[in-house]
Amino acid sequence: MLAFLLRRGLELVPLLAGLSLLTFLLAALSPGDYLSQLEANPHVSRSTVEALRLQYGLDQPLPVQFWRWIRSLGSGNLGYSFAEHRPVTNLLKERVPNTLLLVFSAYLWAILLALPAALLAARRPGKGWDRLLSVLVLVSLSVPALFSGLLALAWAAETGWLPTGGMHDPGDTSWADLLEHVVLPAGILGLTVWALFTRHLRGALLDILNAPFVVAARARGLPEWQVLIRHGLRVALNPILSLAGNSLGILLSSSLLVEWIFGWPGMGTLMISSIHDKDLYVLMGVVLVSGTLVLLGNWLSDVLLAWSDPRIRL
Amino acid sequence: MRGKSVPGLLLLAVLFLGAALAGFLAPYPYRAQHRSYFYGPPTRIHFVDGAGRFHWRPFVYAQRPTGPDPSYEEDRQRPYALRFFVAGEPYRILGIVPARTHLLDVEAPAVLALLGTDGLGRDIFSRLLFASQVSLSIGLVGILCSFGPGLLLGAVAGYLGGWWDRIIMRIADLLVTLPGLFLVLALRSLFPLDLDSRTAYLLMVAIFGMIGWSSLARILRGLLLSLKEQEFVLSARAVGATGSSILFRHLLPHAYTPLLVHATLAIPSFILGETALSFLGMGIHEPYPSWGNMLREALSWHVLTSHGWVLSPAVAIFLTVLAFNLVGDGLRDFLDPKTRRLAREPWFLRG
Numbered sequence: 001m002l003a004f005l006l007r008r009g010l011e012l013v014p015l016l017a018g019l020s021l022l023t024f025l026l027a028a029l030s031p032g033d034y035l036s037q038l039e040a041n042p043h044v045s046r047s048t049v050e051a052l053r054l055q056y057g058l059d060q061p062l063p064v065q066f067w068r069w070i071r072s073l074g075s076g077n078l079g080y081s082f083a084e085h086r087p088v089t090n091l092l093k094e095r096v097p098n099t100l101l102l103v104f105s106a107y108l109w110a111i112l113l114a115l116p117a118a119l120l121a122a123r124r125p126g127k128g129w130d131r132l133l134s135v136l137v138l139v140s141l142s143v144p145a146l147f148s149g150l151l152a153l154a155w156a157a158e159t160g161w162l163p164t165g166g167m168h169d170p171g172d173t174s175w176a177d178l179l180e181h182v183v184l185p186a187g188i189l190g191l192t193v194w195a196l197f198t199r200h201l202r203g204a205l206l207d208i209l210n211a212p213f214v215v216a217a218r219a220r221g222l223p224e225w226q227v228l229i230r231h232g233l234r235v236a237l238n239p240i241l242s243l244a245g246n247s248l249g250i251l252l253s254s255s256l257l258v259e260w261i262f263g264w265p266g267m268g269t270l271m272i273s274s275i276h277d278k279d280l281y282v283l284m285g286v287v288l289v290s291g292t293l294v295l296l297g298n299w300l301s302d303v304l305l306a307w308s309d310p311r312i313r314l
Numbered sequence: 315m316r317g318k319s320v321p322g323l324l325l326l327a328v329l330f331l332g333a334a335l336a337g338f339l340a341p342y343p344y345r346a347q348h349r350s351y352f353y354g355p356p357t358r359i360h361f362v363d364g365a366g367r368f369h370w371r372p373f374v375y376a377q378r379p380t381g382p383d384p385s386y387e388e389d390r391q392r393p394y395a396l397r398f399f400v401a402g403e404p405y406r407i408l409g410i411v412p413a414r415t416h417l418l419d420v421e422a423p424a425v426l427a428l429l430g431t432d433g434l435g436r437d438i439f440s441r442l443l444f445a446s447q448v449s450l451s452i453g454l455v456g457i458l459c460s461f462g463p464g465l466l467l468g469a470v471a472g473y474l475g476g477w478w479d480r481i482i483m484r485i486a487d488l489l490v491t492l493p494g495l496f497l498v499l500a501l502r503s504l505f506p507l508d509l510d511s512r513t514a515y516l517l518m519v520a521i522f523g524m525i526g527w528s529s530l531a532r533i534l535r536g537l538l539l540s541l542k543e544q545e546f547v548l549s550a551r552a553v554g555a556t557g558s559s560i561l562f563r564h565l566l567p568h569a570y571t572p573l574l575v576h577a578t579l580a581i582p583s584f585i586l587g588e589t590a591l592s593f594l595g596m597g598i599h600e601p602y603p604s605w606g607n608m609l610r611e612a613l614s615w616h617v618l619t620s621h622g623w624v625l626s627p628a629v630a631i632f633l634t635v636l637a638f639n640l641v642g643d644g645l646r647d648f649l650d651p652k653t654r655r656l657a658r659e660p661w662f663l664r665g
Contacts, residue, residue: 014484015484015487015488015491018484018485018488019488019492022488026500026501026503026504029504030503030504031504138636138639138640138643139636141639142582142632142635142636142639143632143635144586144589144628144631144632144635146589146590146593146606146609146628146631147625147628147629147631147632150609150612150613150618150625150628151625151628153615153618154612154615154618154619154622154625157615157616157618157619158619164615248493249490249491249492249493249494250493250494252493252495252496253493253494253495253496254495256493256495256496256499256590257495257590257593260594261613271496271499272499272594275499275502275503275507275596276507283500283503286496287496287497287500290492290493290496291488291491291492291493291496294491294492294493295491298491
């Protein structure tokens with residue numbers, strides 16, 4: 001297990017290096033540099049900007065700049081936001097947990113509902129529940145976040161049952177208020193993952209329901225629901241773990257739109273506003289952090305898979 | 315399960331025909347504004363007039379504003395009959411063949427807005443059709459652009475192996491794992507946001523191509539790795555076939571069907587990418603319509619709740635993605651014998 005952990009951890013290194021190179025190239029390729037914003041400011045003199053450029057090493061060749069950037073990453077410095085007038089690290093510390101809250105709530109309901117759905121569908125494939133659920137799965141996979149999000153927004157505005165955006169009512173920081181605000185965006189966000197989980201779990205369950213050990217369990221007279229729950233759920237763990245890792249990227253992508261629609265103060269809205277404000281260092285920080293999150297998520301799901309299924313450790 | 319593909323293909327045929335014949339089917343050009351009928355609800359088509367007389371030719375009434383919100387009521391004084399196959403605004407079929415004939419039209423004070431009008435009084439149905447040209451074509455062009463590099467790099471990685479394989483696959487891994495929309499937005503941010511729509515279209519295609527090749531290359535590589543160890547390759551080599559002829563004549567034909575399934579399921583993601591970018595104001599700009607930028611109107615929840623028809627582009631996106639998913643799923647079920655077996659005779663042990 002330890003060897004597996006190490007090996008899988010080492011594989012992460014080139015990916016993380018590639019990610020930081022990609023982020024750096026993004027900044028190097030974008031027109032202007034860190035100080036172009038300052039240059040446009042009439043209150044700052046030309047010589048100050050030149051002095052700063054020298055101080056930050058922006059006159060150095062790109063490989064040198066990359067090395068300096070990596071070193072500053074190591075010390076947790078991601079640059080400075082011009083729009084918000086504060087370090088990018090602080091900004092990210094505030095926004096990333098919000099996105100993670102959304103993503104984990106989405107995962108939570110998706111998995112909790114996918115289990116019974118898959119069990120229902122796999123019990124009698126091709127019959128009533130299976131048909132209904134396969135239609136629901138197909139619709140959930142096809143409905144774009146733009147559509148479901150706007151529809152949910154319209155519903156919330158019409159009925160007034162749930163808030164139409166943001167993360168808190170002004171001045172209210174209670175858990176109940178947060179829960180009220182998280183329900184809709186997380187519900188929309190989890191739709192795709194729910195469909196993916198249900199589809200794959202159903203497949204995994206169908207695969208084992210004709211396996212010899214399940215037939216033996218039935219032959220011994222175990223009731224059908226016990227067969228499904230005892231043997232089925234055990235098998236469901238693997239696809240859940242691997243899918244949870246694989247779908248993190250999709251989920252973060254669609255959370256960008258969901259956050260924008262619901263005005264959720266997360267990484268997605270931060271990214272969009274940073275593009276509109278030309279806030280380069282915030283943009284780099286978001287790309288870096290979102291990529292790192294996905295890579296770490298994949299790594300974690302692999303590790304958990306190896307823990308649950310010894311065959312994978314080899 | 316092949317039955318899934320047929321409705322999917324039919325739906326796709328309808329959507330693509332709509333895009334190809336947009337100029338003919340749309341009652342109005344995409345720029346035409348009816349300033350006295352903004353946020354107008356879908357026009358009702360009547361057969362029976364106020365006096366209870368039945369008309370064989372369907373007709374509509376002109377609309378009269380009744381409130382500031384805005385709200386309208388039908389002016390029942392005079393029916394305006396729908397006119398079929400009338401000459402109107404010139405357009406080009408598929409951008410080439412010039413034509414003037416329109417399927418449907420109605421005389422001027424009356425407005426034929428089958429799906430209502432937007433804030434500038436533009437007919438949403440017409441704009442939807444013209445927008446489908448942008449949104450649907452970008453899916454196809456995107457997949458074409460990612461197929462070239464995807465096939466090349468996947469074949470190089472899978473067939474040559476070695477360092478090529480390692481480098482290409484690490485890059486592909488990175489592109490596949492990173493959250494796609496973040497990557498697309500990051501690349502988009504390298505260029506000015508107010509690019510004109512033509513350039514923005516090309517830019518989006520280029521970005522999708524740069525990212526989209528990765529999953530394709532991974533699939534092709536995996537296929538080639540397992541295929542090239544098989545005996546028919548060995549026998550081809552034994553009779554003296556060269557590397558390239560083995561690749562093109564013996565290996566790639568086996569990869570056609572999986573790649574086709576992949577392409578069918580990948581097209582929606584390009585379409586969704588375009589709509590997301592245009593929705594966020596970084597893609598196609600006004601006055602050109604795209605499903606994404608038409609939805610910007612729905613961002614104000616007041617508009618959304620009182621003029622719900624502005625959401626119709628979202629329905630169009632949904633139907634398109636659904637159609638591609640139906641075709642892709644149907645193809646996959648049909649080609650993959652394992653799922654087919656499960657679907658056909660799932661409970662053969664249960665008696």
